[in-house]
Amino acid sequence: MLKILSVLTLSSLVVACATTQQGAGMPSAAPPSASSSAQAPTKAPSPLAAYEWDLANAYDAGGQAAAGWKLSGKPALRLNFENRNLSVKNLCNVVGAAYAIDGSNLRVERVISTMRACADNELMALERKVATQLPTAKSYSLKSGATPQLTVQFADGSRWELTGTPTASTQYGGPGERMFLEVAPERVACSNGVMKDAQCLRVRVVTYREDGVKHRVGAWENFYNEIEGYTHEPGIRNVLRVNRFVRQNVPADASRHVYVLDMVVESERAR
Template sequence: MKRILLLALPVALMTACNNTPAPAPADATPPASTAPAAAAPVDGAQLGANHWVLDTATDSAGKRIDALFARADKPVTLDFADGRLAVDNTCNRMGGGYTLAGDQLSVSRMASTMMACADPALMALDQAVGQRLEGTLKISQLDASTLVLGNAAGDVLRFRGEPTAETRYGGPGETVFLEVDAQTRPCPHPLIPDKQCLQVREVQYDDKGLEQGKRGEFTNFYDGIEGYSHQDGVRNVLRVKRYAVKNPPADASSQAYVLDMVVSSETAKK
């Protein structure tokens, strides 16, 4: 019996040696990493090239966020410029700083004007916008026509792009201030019979916002001002951007005017 055990011992040792895994070759390729790839950086210039108009907004359950559509005729609109996000068509003008990192858009706490709106839904719109835009958002799509943002709560906001005036006219415009008189006047035009023209004169301010010089006479203003709707009987001072139009048609102006903001308004005395 002892002899059988002694013979079996070398066989067991040989079997154990044969089951030892062979060492990996020195030039073996290590296994591929399973870490997720870094997100591609977002084109910040594309963000600034458009006004972004809210088209759809849904919560984590896929339900429409009705609170964001209090102004059906004027959807919430975002503008990105110089590290600042501006929000228009809310009850108050809203804005805050933003930064980009990969596909992450971080928006600081936004400030706003303090105007009260009679419509409760419109008053609630400011809060609804702030809740969904402040903080870190993921940009899941950004191209010339679409911006899609998602937040940590699962809300998804889809915007359509409308090119800014800078994009359409190929560069930054010149800022000018125009006073628009309360009433339009008939003005001669070779192609438009009975044309009525805005009555406009330029206003000069220094870098501290103090008016300089004396205002001249009102003159016929044959161009339009994009974004401005004149109301008879109301005199306005406007801040506008003036752009050079490249290769305008023979019967069109070589300049384009786009409303930046209404500086002041007053009802004219009758």
């Protein structure tokens, strides 16, 4: 059996879960704690935190387009600012760091990441570049509009230009409930309301102690939703960290909850 684990290396990525029942038999999970040596405001400006920022262009110190930051056929780097933590997605691992701002100045701490194995050498090379570049961030600027724009300047004079998309918290009017779902390797036949002869994910809720050790595993259930940002690969069992949001103006035969992938914390190929 091939088993791949996401090793969570610092307390900002260690899971801390509660066991409060909150509907549908699914316990909530408290957000992970953050550790940072950054002595700065603890809250990002709302325009930064309200959007996910996708890399549109990268430029070198001379203002010329810099190669290697966008890979053909792969999604662009995505930056998220939450509390004092900056994370970068669409790499092999979730790369993160504490950050601080002072006016237009931006300071990023030493990068940490999960440690999932990755067979994509090109993507791993990009991940290493990101880990080297981020701590050299120097300043940022924002432009509002229908599509907000974020520019990050680095110490060597290079820069990233990113475009903003509202976060799930912005779309759904508040922070989500963090929880962990184990997804079985195969979908199963299911029927629910207007869903006839559908194929559903099979999931169970996982809770963890404050030290990150698995504490409790629930019963398997058919999952009549999809998880935004998650693409299921048949034959792979995953444990996902997700955020669950309450939908407003629920359409007929739709769930009142929306599930959004935060990160994959464990993967295993079934025999």
